[in-house]
Amino acid sequence: MIRGAAAGDAAERAAFADRYENTVRAYIAARWQRSPLLQEVDDAIQEVFVETFRAGGVLERVDPDSPGGFRAFFYGVVRNVALRFESRHAKRRDRQPATDFFAESADSREQRLSQIFDRGWARSIMREAAARQRAEAGQTRGDALKRVQLLRLRFYEGLPIRDIARLWEEDATYLHREYARARREFRKSLSEVVAFHHPGSTESIERECIQLLAMLK
Numbered sequence: 001m002i003r004g005a006a007a008g009d010a011a012e013r014a015a016f017a018d019r020y021e022n023t024v025r026a027y028i029a030a031r032w033q034r035s036p037l038l039q040e041v042d043d044a045i046q047e048v049f050v051e052t053f054r055a056g057g058v059l060e061r062v063d064p065d066s067p068g069g070f071r072a073f074f075y076g077v078v079r080n081v082a083l084r085f086e087s088r089h090a091k092r093r094d095r096q097p098a099t100d101f102f103a104e105s106a107d108s109r110e111q112r113l114s115q116i117f118d119r120g121w122a123r124s125i126m127r128e129a130a131a132r133q134r135a136e137a138g139q140t141r142g143d144a145l146k147r148v149q150l151l152r153l154r155f156y157e158g159l160p161i162r163d164i165a166r167l168w169e170e171d172a173t174y175l176h177r178e179y180a181r182a183r184r185e186f187r188k189s190l191s192e193v194v195a196f197h198h199p200g201s202t203e204s205i206e207r208e209c210i211q212l213l214a215m216l217k
Helices: 002-006 010-031 036-053 069-093 106-138 144-156 161-168 172-197 202-215
Strands: none
Touching: 010 036, 010 069, 010 106, 036 069, 069 106, 069 202, 106 144, 106 172, 106 202, 144 161, 144 172, 161 172, 172 202
């Protein structure tokens, strides 16, 4: 998708913007939550994608195997656009933005905001991986769909395996094995989603999967 968007494919660019808009919005809205700039969030999001898609822009320069891959690269783009808006605002007002938000130290603010960006990014990837796992389970025979449900109950709703075993009237030992299998199936789907959006080496894809899972802890 990234390569298609970089090449100017309209459908791929639309898919790219749809895929990442919520993550960009969450970051910028959190950054400006106590600032007059909050009313300019939509304009900033539009500028992020203009910057991304322009000829010679970031999509043509990104290296998927660099540390952090495309996620870290795109975060830099979003942050730079936000800083550009803040600089324009300061010049218009002939002062630094008057907001309690910026009373927070620069280092702690950026760390907190990068975590917001990363969590939003990770959640969107996980949702897509879960949807991919469900779709693949629906095309196979056996208990694949039931394993998807098991993973949802255990991971998203936090039910212990023993409680699910009672609910389903199943043997807990058997469900533990099925849960392990469901996790392997999800990890396969996750790797495929990461590889689709951020093509790179096997090592970089595996590294990104590990980092995405860590972001949600």
